[in-house]
Amino acid sequence: MTVAPNERVRRALVIGAGLAGLCAARVLADHVDEVLIVERDHLPVHPQPRNGTPQARHLHNLLLRGQHDFEVLFPGFGAELEAGGAVPTDLAHDMRFHSIWGWFPRYPSDLRSRLCSRLLVEHVIRERVRALPRVRWLEQQRVVELLGDARRVCGVRCERAGAAASERIDVEADLVVEASGRSTRLPRWLETLFGAPPLVTEVDPHMGYASRIYRMPHARPDWHLLLLRNPLPSTRSGGILPLEGGRWVATLVGFAGDHPPTSEAGFAAFARSLAVPDVANALDQAEPLSEPMGYRQTTNLWRHYEQLPRWPVGLAALGDAVCSLNPMYGQGMSVVAMEAVLLRKLLERHGATAVLGEELRRALAALLRTPWVMATSEDYRYAGTTGPKRSSALKLRHWMTDVIAHAAMLDTKVHYGWTRVVNLLDPPTALLRPTLLARTAVAHLRRARRRLRSPDR
Numbered sequence: 001m002t003v004a005p006n007e008r009v010r011r012a013l014v015i016g017a018g019l020a021g022l023c024a025a026r027v028l029a030d031h032v033d034e035v036l037i038v039e040r041d042h043l044p045v046h047p048q049p050r051n052g053t054p055q056a057r058h059l060h061n062l063l064l065r066g067q068h069d070f071e072v073l074f075p076g077f078g079a080e081l082e083a084g085g086a087v088p089t090d091l092a093h094d095m096r097f098h099s100i101w102g103w104f105p106r107y108p109s110d111l112r113s114r115l116c117s118r119l120l121v122e123h124v125i126r127e128r129v130r131a132l133p134r135v136r137w138l139e140q141q142r143v144v145e146l147l148g149d150a151r152r153v154c155g156v157r158c159e160r161a162g163a164a165a166s167e168r169i170d171v172e173a174d175l176v177v178e179a180s181g182r183s184t185r186l187p188r189w190l191e192t193l194f195g196a197p198p199l200v201t202e203v204d205p206h207m208g209y210a211s212r213i214y215r216m217p218h219a220r221p222d223w224h225l226l227l228l229r230n231p232l233p234s235t236r237s238g239g240i241l242p243l244e245g246g247r248w249v250a251t252l253v254g255f256a257g258d259h260p261p262t263s264e265a266g267f268a269a270f271a272r273s274l275a276v277p278d279v280a281n282a283l284d285q286a287e288p289l290s291e292p293m294g295y296r297q298t299t300n301l302w303r304h305y306e307q308l309p310r311w312p313v314g315l316a317a318l319g320d321a322v323c324s325l326n327p328m329y330g331q332g333m334s335v336v337a338m339e340a341v342l343l344r345k346l347l348e349r350h351g352a353t354a355v356l357g358e359e360l361r362r363a364l365a366a367l368l369r370t371p372w373v374m375a376t377s378e379d380y381r382y383a384g385t386t387g388p389k390r391s392s393a394l395k396l397r398h399w400m401t402d403v404i405a406h407a408a409m410l411d412t413k414v415h416y417g418w419t420r421v422v423n424l425l426d427p428p429t430a431l432l433r434p435t436l437l438a439r440t441a442v443a444h445l446r447r448a449r450r451r452l453r454s455p456d457r
């Protein structure tokens, strides 16, 4: 295929039909003649588990930013989630959240979310992409290599999942979008092309998940979403979230190698060890529908493609293949949605040219900074977290977060602002607005007065 860098892309090829691949296909389909999605799995027509996204069996909370941006990309997305059984939720009123600082308040708000499985989120988006006439699918084909050289990528080599290497096929494209998730081979492919891999920053909280699906016995509890984090230095957390079909997923989390067991007794004992008994009490009443399932690949990994001195024409990357975040803070799907909105802006500004990926890698670096800093700063609160040396800016961030979180426990307006920031709707600087700072100060005075009156608190 011979396309000069600024020539229009006719055929784009997307590696992976996860959320990032589907969203990339959605926005590219408005600008190119054909989008081909190459996926190693057979894709179900219902919201069903598949091997390529094992994380989908665990609690997935789509932050408000993701709810908003998926709606921008797929108008009617929220209504379709609800039609599929997602539970409409007021995040301030219907969530019971015991943070590392203590309980947050509950009050009616406009922080409207929908709770469901990741399987349903992906299903709704996949069906919308299936309806696009310019999108074609190549399923059960694993991409094993990029075609081209250090100057330009012009396609991929695939092999049928489980078949011999001799059954490999080459597929040409003007633009290859790598969206194969956390297990991406892009750093290795780039090393082959350039002789050196991209720089990777890793912050590893050595965290593990274990999850189990349940049916609750009788009427719903007075919450929709229950999240419990033990006060530091305890490394344990847990949560329960409703899924479509009257089921619930309970996920237990342990940092610093303190992983929740996947045996029935061990899972129950871990739930019982949380600082407040709400998760364990709810599970005692519930009927398990699955065995506990574990997951360990939770390290924060940022592959700094933006720092490579060279980048081939005809290549782009997004989603977990660029930056995989510790899932504890629920950012991954929302970051994918934000990246797709960004890709759409670039396409609208410059059209679909083969140098799109060059611009995208730089723009992504700016987009990723906030979620990365938010996730890794929280992870560094645990002594067992490994990664680049802790900075003095980190101490300041922890101090400021502590101050605002304590105020959020007492003042619903501060809590509202805080919730918008952790849901990626507003930047962290929104918490420094004078009105919120004043309320934060007043909340601390109230807290100090209460302490004076009853020193045990």
Ligand SMILES: Cc1cc2nc3c(=O)[nH]c(=O)nc-3n(C[C@H](O)[C@H](O)[C@H](O)COP(=O)(O)OP(=O)(O)OC[C@H]3O[C@@H](n4cnc5c(N)ncnc54)[C@H](O)[C@@H]3O)c2cc1C
Pocket (backbone or CB within 6 Å): 015, 016, 017, 018, 019, 020, 021, 038, 039, 040, 041, 051, 052, 053, 055, 058, 059, 060, 061, 062, 063, 066, 118, 141, 142, 143, 144, 179, 180, 181, 182, 183, 209, 295, 297, 298, 318, 319, 320, 321, 327, 328, 329, 330, 331, 332, 333, 334, 336
């Ligand atoms: C345990 C856990 C819990 C999480 N909880 C949350 C949460 O609460 N909220 C949230 O927003 N995010 C959460 N996340 C993160 C979220 O799942 C990911 O950020 C998001 O799915 C990333 O999408 P992606 O498309 O980049 O990758 P994926 O969804 O992983 O998709 C990658 C796709 O590429 C395919 N593929 C892989 N290799 C190849 C190949 N060589 N050839 C062809 N196809 C290939 C795979 O089969 C898959 O379909 C969680 C993650 C984990 C691990």
